[in-house]
Amino acid sequence: xxxxxxxxxxxxxxxxxxxxxxxxxxxxxxxxxxxxxxxxxxxxxxxxxxxxxxxxxxxxxxxxxxxxxxxxxxxxxxxxxxxxxxxxxxxxxxxxxxxxxxxxxxxxxxxxxxxxxxxxxxxxxxxxxxxxxxxxxxxxxxxxxxxxxxxxxxxxxxxxxxxxxxxxxxxxxxxxxxxxxxxxxxxxxxxxxxxxxxxxxxxxxxxxxxxxxxxxxxxxxxxxxxxxxxxxxxxxxxxxxxxxxxxxxxxxxxxxxxxxxxxxxxxxxxxxxxxxxxxxxxx
Amino acid sequence: xxxxxxxxxxxxxxxxxxxxxxxxxxxxxxxxxxxxxxxxxxxxxxxxxxxxxxxxxxxxxxxxxxxxxxxxxxxxxxxxxxxxxxxxxxxxxxxxxxxxxxxxxxxxxxxxxxxxxxxxxxxxxxxxxxxxxxxxxxxxxxxxxxxxxxxxxxxxxxxxxxxxxxxxxxxxxxxxxxxxxxxxxxxxxxxxxxxxxxxxxxxxxxxxxxxxxxxxxxxxxxxxxxxxxxxxxxxxxxxxxxxxxxxxxxxxxxxxxxxxxxxxxxxxxxxxxxxxxxxxxxx
Numbered sequence: 001x002x003x004x005x006x007x008x009x010x011x012x013x014x015x016x017x018x019x020x021x022x023x024x025x026x027x028x029x030x031x032x033x034x035x036x037x038x039x040x041x042x043x044x045x046x047x048x049x050x051x052x053x054x055x056x057x058x059x060x061x062x063x064x065x066x067x068x069x070x071x072x073x074x075x076x077x078x079x080x081x082x083x084x085x086x087x088x089x090x091x092x093x094x095x096x097x098x099x100x101x102x103x104x105x106x107x108x109x110x111x112x113x114x115x116x117x118x119x120x121x122x123x124x125x126x127x128x129x130x131x132x133x134x135x136x137x138x139x140x141x142x143x144x145x146x147x148x149x150x151x152x153x154x155x156x157x158x159x160x161x162x163x164x165x166x167x168x169x170x171x172x173x174x175x176x177x178x179x180x181x182x183x184x185x186x187x188x189x190x191x192x193x194x195x196x197x198x199x200x201x202x203x204x205x206x207x208x209x210x211x212x213x214x215x216x217x218x219x220x221x222x223x224x225x226x227x228x229x230x231x232x233x234x235x236x237x238x239x240x241x242x243x244x245x246x247x248x249x250x251x252x253x254x255x256x257x258x259x260x261x262x263x264x265x266x267x268x269x270x271x272x273x274x275x276x277x278x279x280x281x282x283x
Numbered sequence: 284x285x286x287x288x289x290x291x292x293x294x295x296x297x298x299x300x301x302x303x304x305x306x307x308x309x310x311x312x313x314x315x316x317x318x319x320x321x322x323x324x325x326x327x328x329x330x331x332x333x334x335x336x337x338x339x340x341x342x343x344x345x346x347x348x349x350x351x352x353x354x355x356x357x358x359x360x361x362x363x364x365x366x367x368x369x370x371x372x373x374x375x376x377x378x379x380x381x382x383x384x385x386x387x388x389x390x391x392x393x394x395x396x397x398x399x400x401x402x403x404x405x406x407x408x409x410x411x412x413x414x415x416x417x418x419x420x421x422x423x424x425x426x427x428x429x430x431x432x433x434x435x436x437x438x439x440x441x442x443x444x445x446x447x448x449x450x451x452x453x454x455x456x457x458x459x460x461x462x463x464x465x466x467x468x469x470x471x472x473x474x475x476x477x478x479x480x481x482x483x484x485x486x487x488x489x490x491x492x493x494x495x496x497x498x499x500x501x502x503x504x505x506x507x508x509x510x511x512x513x514x515x516x517x518x519x520x521x522x523x524x525x526x527x528x529x530x531x532x533x534x535x536x537x538x539x540x541x542x543x544x545x546x547x548x549x550x551x552x553x554x555x556x557x558x559x560x561x562x563x564x565x566x
Contacts, residue, residue: 015332015547022330047305049298049346049550050333063332232524239524241515241541258524260558264298267332268551275543 002028004277005091005100007079010037011263012254013106014063015270016277017072023278028073030093034060036218038108038255039263048263078150080129082226084247094131102249102277105237106270109255117192118215125198125212130154139163140211143201145189146171151216155182158214166208222256234258243273251277285311287560288374288383290362293320294546295537296389297346298553299560300355306561311356313376317343319501321391321538322546331546361433363412365509367530377414385532385560388520389553392538400475408481408495413437422446423494426484428472429454434499438465441497449491505539517541526556534560
């Protein structure tokens with residue numbers, strides 16, 4: 001079992017991992033391609049001491065090399081769920097399951113960008129992982145909201161199992177193959193509604209009857225990630241001075257812990273979260 | 284009047300200054316020689332992403348150059364007091380007085396290392412600045428606790444004005460000249476006592492009758508620095524997520540805002556404090 005599981009491979013996560021290692025803890029970073037980090041796309045870092053205006057991608061590659069040299073392990077993929085157990089945590093990534101003693105959430109910003117109704121129906125028709133939950137809707141009608149490239153494969157998967165797949169294409173890339181039961185829906189999702197379970201998704205001015213909505217996003221909203229985690233009024237994870245969250249053993253840092261979305265803050269909070277997680281393990 | 288006055292020239296202060304400038308605010312760093320920064324003495328930075336194990340002195344010089352390039356101004360000296368006014372703040376440094384709209388305290392750690400009784404008598408016999416307060420004790424007996432080189436000059440100054448000067452030499456350098464009214468006292472100060480005003484200083488097992496005790500330290504304790512600033516149980520300045528303190532317009536960051544005393548945290552909190560101060564000004 002890993003001592004410290006870090007969710008997110010941006011600068012906050014890497015700083016947490018390096019500092020957990022510096023305190024003698026084992027550390028695994030679970031995250032997508034580094035190119036998905038907000039830092040990767042920054043053309044020039046002018047307000048982070050020591051960065052000297054260099055491009056974000058170059059800094060990120062340097063940080064990853066430092067983390068690897070420090071003995072940090074990496075698991076590439078998209079974490080869909082964290083299960084809070086009694087003495088340890090479970091991390092679900094695609095079809096794989098990992099265990100850790102503590103968790104540091106460094107999954108980036110945008111956590112608050114949910115649509116009305118979305119949070120209410122998490123686990124009741126709203127899903128962030130077609131691989132995990134697709135089979136629950138075999139023979140039913142579903143919608144998929146495509147915000148990343150992974151959504152194209154997820155749509156293929158759903159099309160094989162579900163009766164009808166409404167595809168809201170926010171990345172404008174279409175689908176790899178052609179399937180008669182996939183319908184492209186123009187516009188953006190403005191809400192999810194229903195009774196106890198999802199019944200409808202609103203796209204533009206139209207309402208579509210579905211049993212599930214799959215949001216395939218670069219960042220899974222915190223509310224869909226881990227049950228019972230307190231957020232602040234902005235929707236960011238609520239943290240204290242040690243980067244502790246409302247769940248003992250879970251820490252958060254960087255953009256996931258709120259604004260400002262800046263490299264210096266991400267690295268600083270990552271250090272504190274990594275040290276706090278390592279200390280939590282040793283107590 | 285400066286928009287943002289930063290007290291302290293270490294990495295937290297420099298990060299605050301660069302980021303206040305990035306938001307269009309004017310920024311002045313008030314601080315002692317950079318060589319007094321804890322960073323300067325670090326032999327190799329292994330757990331700050333991007334530092335790559337380089338020595339602290341080299342990083343600090345780089346940060347100072349970045350701050351200068353960003354248009355940050357510097358005032359070299361030791362700040363002894365910050366005066367909280369109605370719409371602005373006053374900064375006393377030696378015999379100079381400066382004004383600013385907001386203040387960022389980045390004066391480093393060790394803020395809690397006071398001796399028993401010290402905080403109670405601040406302004407009532409306990410002083411951190413011989414230039415400022417020496418004349419109040421003309422013809423009286425005083426003690427001076429020498430923790431930095433500046434104390435040697437301060438003792439000379441006090442010897443010219445006071446009847447008797449008890450010199451507690453914690454740096455082991457003696458005095459530049461010789462004065463018949465200066466008495467060297469071996470040992471360390473263990474307490475300050477009195478009624479309404481200071482009456483005695485305890486050094487080792489002996490009690491010496493004095494009207495004032497001058498503590499000449501690398502860092503002035505927060506309690507002696509600025510009146511009414513709330514501290515946390517560890518003695519560090521209490522801050523919120525925007526690095527705001529209990530006094531509107533005053534922000535804190537880095538070691539002054541508590542542990543861990545680490546470069547990544549200093550730079551991260553500096554950024555937040557600098558941005559918060561710049562925003563406070565523009566509201």
